[in-house]
Amino acid sequence: MKNINILLFASMLSLCFATACKKEKAKLQPVADFIYSGNNIPAPCTVTFNNISTNASSYTWDFGDNSTSSQKSPQHTYSMGGVYTVKLTATGEGGSNTTSKTVNIQNAPTKCFIKSVTLNAMPFTDGAGAGWDPFDGPDVFIQIKNDAGTILFDATSARKENIVSTNLPIKWNITTPIEVTPLNVRRNIYLYDFDSFDPNDLIGGVGFFPSSFTAGYPNSAMVTYQGVTFVLELQWQ
Ligand SMILES: [Ca+2]
Numbered sequence: 001m002k003n004i005n006i007l008l009f010a011s012m013l014s015l016c017f018a019t020a021c022k023k024e025k026a027k028l029q030p031v032a033d034f035i036y037s038g039n040n041i042p043a044p045c046t047v048t049f050n051n052i053s054t055n056a057s058s059y060t061w062d063f064g065d066n067s068t069s070s071q072k073s074p075q076h077t078y079s080m081g082g083v084y085t086v087k088l089t090a091t092g093e094g095g096s097n098t099t100s101k102t103v104n105i106q107n108a109p110t111k112c113f114i115k116s117v118t119l120n121a122m123p124f125t126d127g128a129g130a131g132w133d134p135f136d137g138p139d140v141f142i143q144i145k146n147d148a149g150t151i152l153f154d155a156t157s158a159r160k161e162n163i164v165s166t167n168l169p170i171k172w173n174i175t176t177p178i179e180v181t182p183l184n185v186r187r188n189i190y191l192y193d194f195d196s197f198d199p200n201d202l203i204g205g206v207g208f209f210p211s212s213f214t215a216g217y218p219n220s221a222m223v224t225y226q227g228v229t230f231v232l233e234l235q236w237q
């Protein structure tokens with residue numbers, strides 16, 4: 001009887017060891033994986049990485065541009081366009097696993113094109129309170145000039161005659177869009193009242209630096225100065 005008890009105890013003990021052994025084997029192998037968003041726009045471009053790895057507790061990111069992170073789900077800003085291979089190594093009790101994905105970042109534009117100018121607001125009287133023309137409304141047109149005064153676009157022949165405020169907005173399309181390069185140079189948009197016998201009345205003007213609008217490279221930009229407001233239709237390249 002005593003021998004049988006010992007045998008039973010021994011077999012129970014071996015069962016315990018076997019269970020413990022199974023638990024040791026249950027450490028699961030990590031699987032590195034991630035998704036990302038915010039790419040495919042011009043640099044500087046901030047990409048958000050969302051870590052969906054399993055069985056891992058620590059992470060190493062290599063963003064492909066000589067920078068790294070150990071955060072779980074980092075954000076990273078790429079300062080230049082390019083195709084980057086992003087590597088994520090996920091480490092857990094069961095070991096390490098690495099995966100990599102390709103992230104595209106567009107090159108930052110170096111040229112801005114002005115495709116159209118829309119006059120949204122203007123003063124209908126001059127500084128002395130008089131109208132721009134003595135008997136009827138102003139005959140408005142724009143010119144775009146560089147800082148040296150060279151006329152780059154002239155809408156004199158496309159003027160809108162005898163306008164009142166309800167005629168606004170007025171749009172001028174620029175058939176050959178005005179290229180502005182580099183982006184930190186100024187283009188000046190002047191608004192005139194056409195006069196046949198006198199010099200044209202200058203109603204106002206607004207300077208435009210493309211570099212002021214490079215956040216997001218919008219396809220329209222509003223510029224305003226002393227009551228004259230234009231909306232510029234832009235294209236970046
Ligand atoms: Ca006039």
Ligand SMILES: [Ca+2]
Pocket residue numbers: 133136137138139161162
């Ligand atoms: Ca007139």
